[in-house]
Amino acid sequence: PRTTDEILTTDLHLVQSFADLNALKQSGARTAIVAAEGAMVRDSDGNELIDGIGGLWCVNVGHGRREIIEAITEQLQTLDFYSTFYSFTHPAAAALSAKLAELAPGSLNKVYFGNSGSVANDSAVRILHHYYNRLGQPKKRLVLSRQGAYHGSTYLSIAMTTPEYSDGWSRAEGLVHYLRKPHYWHEGDGMTEAEFLDALMEDMRSRIETLGAENIACFVAEPIMGAGGVIVPPKGYHKRALEICRDYEIKYISDEVVTAFGRLGHFFASEAVFDIQPDIINTAKGLTSGYQPLSATIMSDEIHEVISGPGGSFLHGMTYSGHPAAAAAGLANIALMERDEIPQKAQVTGKLFEETLKGLEDIEIVGEVRGSHFMIGIELVKDKATKTLFDPDLNIGMMVAQKAQSKGLIARPLGHILILSPTLIMTPELIARTGAILRESILEVMASLKAA
């Protein structure tokens, strides 16, 4: 094994994602993860750390699962690669598409594979543009997204993402429009939650009326916003939003890149948790538990019927759509989840995780702990009564995350919010340890701020 210094020296060529590249250049502070097993990872200095972010919201079944590794190896030995273009298919992609059709709600029976969540979201919009062209409604192109959303980093999916991610460029030429962020705690303004929901729905209707439903292709929403700070919308939000979409003939895309495959206790959250049957579900991450890059755009029979009707080819696809090794990983991952009842068990352990972290709300600078099961956000505030935030330059989230890492836990800082999205195999002991490390870390940072 290489030493930390050797790894970081060669890593001078690696451009980190989602990083302050200048700050990294100045500090050189990076962590090389060299091994992983179960719910834990090991860094190059030999520290064992709880993987509190599950790789990046994705290693749902835990690290080092032989069943998945062997399925990938076996697949590569039999058929290393073939694509699913033109008329070609292969057993792994075919079997996985059938399995996803079985698991996805209602009439969502047709699967388009890609290699990332970003690509899944891009593909969904392209599919819908193609769909409306075929129906003779080429003007139906606009996308309704939301403030706070994260849908990916390709040019289209970053445009579907909340505008803060842009550097002021064109937002894909006005293609995407942003509805209000459904965050009651910050945006509720003296309303009851039910009144806030009414206001959000009113906003949605009036935006549709202004833009013209005849110009709008789709509404896209994460069941629980992830990278936007783990925002659980008011109860009934998705159902009401879907009704509005139906009223105006706008397709509903549910971005389940994070929320699927057990993170909220079910294979898919749209129907099981939020009681909706969207027109398209996009997923990635937990689909293979991160063992291979793979995404799926799962569309309704009705959409597929139109895009496969007379009128020529649908010219869209990636070389690696349905890569055999990735499809084999997906199949083995789902088989493992079914055999060990991982989503069902996550209903219990995930609830314990949620309750343990909600217990941190008694700390003076913890404003709101929110989320559900294994998807939790902890918002740190300077003043809880007034919900005043810390000076962003303080980087409070990073301060706590670094402290937590020094105590054996990886948490993800997002400005003043800490994100926890661990593997779904966290034991009650590891859950308790996670809670204890977070409490100590927040209290120590708080004390250092008071002393300063």
Ligand code: PLP
């Ligand atoms: N959609 C959601 C909800 C996500 O959280 C992410 C990534 O975190 C994406 C899409 C993009 O997925 P990927 O990073 O695989 O492109």
